[in-house]
Amino acid sequence: MTKRWNILESDTNEVSFLQGELKINATLCRILVQRGIKNFEQAKDYFRPQLSHLHNPWQMKDMAKAVNRIIKAFDGNEKILVFGDYDVDGTTSVASMYSFIRKLHSEVAFYIPHRYKEGYGVSKAGIDFAKENNFSLIIALDCGIKSVDLINYANTLGIDFIVCDHHLPDEIIPDAIAILNPKQKDCDYPFKDLCGCGVGFKLMCALCEQMGIPLENALDYLDLVATAIAADIVPMNGENRVLAFYGLIKANENPNLGIKALATLGGAKQPLHINDLVFMIAPRVNAAGRMDDASKAVRLFIAATQEEALYYAEQLHNDNTDRKEADTDITAEALTLISENQLWVERRSTVVYQPHWHKGVVGIVASRLIEHHYKPTVVLTESGHYAAGSARSVPGFNLYEAIHACREFLLAYGGHFAAAGLTLEKHNVDLFRAKFEEVVSATIREEHLVPEIVINSVISFKEITTSFYNILRQMEPFGPENMTPVFIARNVVDTGYSKIVKENHLRLVVKQEDLTFTGIGFNMADKLGIVKDRHPFDLVFKIDENDWNGQKTLQLRIEDIKASEA
Structure with a gap:
C-alpha cells in the first residue's frame, strides 16, 4: 500500500x-x-519527570464532595460498591480503587457489567444488585458521565453515586453526589486528558491527604494506572507522562501480581516498556470482556498470591487465544466478502455484515480491514433481533459525524472522531451501507484515503x-x-x-x-x-x-x- x-x-x-x-x-x-x-x-x-509535577487533586471539581461522602461511608460502616467498565481502563480502575478502599474499610465489593448481557457503562442490573445487597454508595469508574437516567433511578432507591470518568460530558450531567471529570466545562483541573484510572488515582490521593495516611497507599497502584494509560491511548504528555513513567518503575521493581503473572505467561523480557503494556498486557485483559466475563481481570489484579494471579492470568491468556482465532477467521472471511464484490472494493467506505461473527472482536476486525482497504470501516454482526457492531476511521476523518448523518437507519449509536458503535434493524443494513458510502464519498478528502x-x-x-x-x-x-x-x-x-x-x-x-x-x-x-x-x-x-x-x-x-x- x-x-x-x-x-x-x-x-x-x-x-x-x-x-x-x-x-x-x-x-x-x-x-x-x-x-x-x-x-x-x-x-x-x-x-x-517528578511526582511533584502532579497537580493538586483538590483542583478537580467536586473532589471535596467525593472525599467527604466516602469518609462518611467509612464512618457509618456503609457498604460501598466499586463499579467499572469491562475494558483495561475500567478493570484497572476498579481493581485499584477496590484494593485501596479494602485496606481502610471492610464493607466493599466490586461489580463489572457483562458486555453482552448489560452493555457498556452503568447498568440497571448493577444498580439492582447494589439495592438487593444493601450498598448505599456506588463509585463508578471510567463510566457514568452519560448515565443520567440510571443515576436518577439509583437516587430513587436511596443509592448515592460518585462518578469518576474521563469521557466527554453531554449538556446534561447526572445528578450524582460528586462528578470527577476534568473535561467538565466548569472544572478548573489543569490537565484534561487523564484516563478513568487516572481520575480514580487522583481521588485516592485526595483521600490519603484528607485521612492523614501516607501517599504510598495510592502510589501502590501506579503500575495499574500506567497500564490503563497505555491501553486507553490517551496523550502521553503532562500528568499522563509522569504517571506512566513512575508506573513503569513500579511495574519493574515491585509489580502488581497480576501484571507479573501476565508478563510471565507472555514471555516478556525485563525491563518492561510501555509497548509491553500495550501489546502484551492490555490485549489479554481486554480479551476477558470480549470473550467472556471481565470480572476475572479484576480478580487477577487484586490477587493476594502469585499462584492466584497465575490462575486468573491463564484464563485471560486462553481468552486472548480464542480472541485471536476469532478475529483472524472473521478478518479472512470479511476480506473474501469484499474481494468478491468489486463495487465494495471501489467504494470509499467498507460496511460488512455476517450474523455469525463474534460481537467481541468486530472492532478489532474493523481495524484489521483498514490495514488492507484504507477507508472508514463498519463491521456488523447479529445481536439479538438486531444488527450491531463497531466502526473505525482513518486518521483525519470524523467517523462520528458520518454515522450521525446516517441516523435515520439507526436505532442507537455513539462514539467519537475515530471509533463508534451502532445498532440497527437487520433489514436496514443495505440502506445504511448505501447512505454511509454517500456521506463518506461527499465528505472525505483524497489524502485521507492514503495512509500517512x-x-x-x-x-x-x-x-x-x-x-x-x-x-x-x-x-x-x-x-x-x-x-x-x-x-x-x-x-x-x-x-x-x-x-x-x-x-x-x-x-x-x-x-x-x-x-x-x-x-x-x-x-x-x-x-x-x-x-x-x-x-x-x-x-x-x-x-x-x-x-x-x-x-x-x-x-x-x-x-x-x-x-x-x-
Missing part, C-alpha cells in the same frame, strides 16, 4: 537555541522542539550511535503526542545481503556512505525489488536494539522504502 510521507518541520532558531542549552545532537533537538520543548527547564521536566507516515527528521547513518539511542530511550514512555521518533535516511544502497525471511519479511543490510546497518521490515517482502535494483533508495525507520546471545546492537525497524529521486 502506497503511503504519504509527511516530514515535520522545526523552527531552526528554536533548534539552535535548544542545542546551545542542552549540548546534544541537533536531530534530537529538532524532535524536542516539535514536542514543545524549547529550553533547558522544559527539557529537564521532560527527561526527568509522520517523519520527525532526516538523519544520516553517522548520527546513529549508542549515545544517540540512549537519549532516545530517555524520551520514553512513548504514546500519542509523544510517539516513537521516525527518521528518514536518503540515498541508501543495498550491500548485496538483503533478503526475504519467513516469506513475508524483509531483512536489510544497507549502507550510507561507509556505514552499514541491518534492519527488518515486517510484511515488506514486496519492497525487495526497490532494494535490489542497485539504485539508491530512501529509508523510513525507527531505531531499535537487537539483543542476540547477550550481544546488543542497534538496528533499523523499517516503516517504508521508496526509490530516491535523481
Whole structure:
C-alpha cells in the first residue's frame, strides 16, 4: 500500500537555541522542539519527570464532595460498591480503587457489567444488585458521565453515586453526589486528558491527604494506572507522562501480581516498556470482556498470591487465544466478502455484515480491514433481533459525524472522531451501507484515503550511535503526542545481503556512505525489488536494539522504502 510521507518541520532558531542549552545532537533537538520543548527547564521536566509535577487533586471539581461522602461511608460502616467498565481502563480502575478502599474499610465489593448481557457503562442490573445487597454508595469508574437516567433511578432507591470518568460530558450531567471529570466545562483541573484510572488515582490521593495516611497507599497502584494509560491511548504528555513513567518503575521493581503473572505467561523480557503494556498486557485483559466475563481481570489484579494471579492470568491468556482465532477467521472471511464484490472494493467506505461473527472482536476486525482497504470501516454482526457492531476511521476523518448523518437507519449509536458503535434493524443494513458510502464519498478528502507516515527528521547513518539511542530511550514512555521518533535516511544502497525471511519479511543490510546497518521490515517482502535494483533508495525507520546471545546492537525497524529521486 502506497503511503504519504509527511516530514515535520522545526523552527531552526528554536533548534539552535535548544542545542546551545542542552549540548546534544541537533536531530534530537529538532524532535524536542516539535514536542514543545524549547529550553533547558522544559527539557529537564521532560527527561526527568517528578511526582511533584502532579497537580493538586483538590483542583478537580467536586473532589471535596467525593472525599467527604466516602469518609462518611467509612464512618457509618456503609457498604460501598466499586463499579467499572469491562475494558483495561475500567478493570484497572476498579481493581485499584477496590484494593485501596479494602485496606481502610471492610464493607466493599466490586461489580463489572457483562458486555453482552448489560452493555457498556452503568447498568440497571448493577444498580439492582447494589439495592438487593444493601450498598448505599456506588463509585463508578471510567463510566457514568452519560448515565443520567440510571443515576436518577439509583437516587430513587436511596443509592448515592460518585462518578469518576474521563469521557466527554453531554449538556446534561447526572445528578450524582460528586462528578470527577476534568473535561467538565466548569472544572478548573489543569490537565484534561487523564484516563478513568487516572481520575480514580487522583481521588485516592485526595483521600490519603484528607485521612492523614501516607501517599504510598495510592502510589501502590501506579503500575495499574500506567497500564490503563497505555491501553486507553490517551496523550502521553503532562500528568499522563509522569504517571506512566513512575508506573513503569513500579511495574519493574515491585509489580502488581497480576501484571507479573501476565508478563510471565507472555514471555516478556525485563525491563518492561510501555509497548509491553500495550501489546502484551492490555490485549489479554481486554480479551476477558470480549470473550467472556471481565470480572476475572479484576480478580487477577487484586490477587493476594502469585499462584492466584497465575490462575486468573491463564484464563485471560486462553481468552486472548480464542480472541485471536476469532478475529483472524472473521478478518479472512470479511476480506473474501469484499474481494468478491468489486463495487465494495471501489467504494470509499467498507460496511460488512455476517450474523455469525463474534460481537467481541468486530472492532478489532474493523481495524484489521483498514490495514488492507484504507477507508472508514463498519463491521456488523447479529445481536439479538438486531444488527450491531463497531466502526473505525482513518486518521483525519470524523467517523462520528458520518454515522450521525446516517441516523435515520439507526436505532442507537455513539462514539467519537475515530471509533463508534451502532445498532440497527437487520433489514436496514443495505440502506445504511448505501447512505454511509454517500456521506463518506461527499465528505472525505483524497489524502485521507492514503495512509500517512509522520517523519520527525532526516538523519544520516553517522548520527546513529549508542549515545544517540540512549537519549532516545530517555524520551520514553512513548504514546500519542509523544510517539516513537521516525527518521528518514536518503540515498541508501543495498550491500548485496538483503533478503526475504519467513516469506513475508524483509531483512536489510544497507549502507550510507561507509556505514552499514541491518534492519527488518515486517510484511515488506514486496519492497525487495526497490532494494535490489542497485539504485539508491530512501529509508523510513525507527531505531531499535537487537539483543542476540547477550550481544546488543542497534538496528533499523523499517516503516517504508521508496526509490530516491535523481
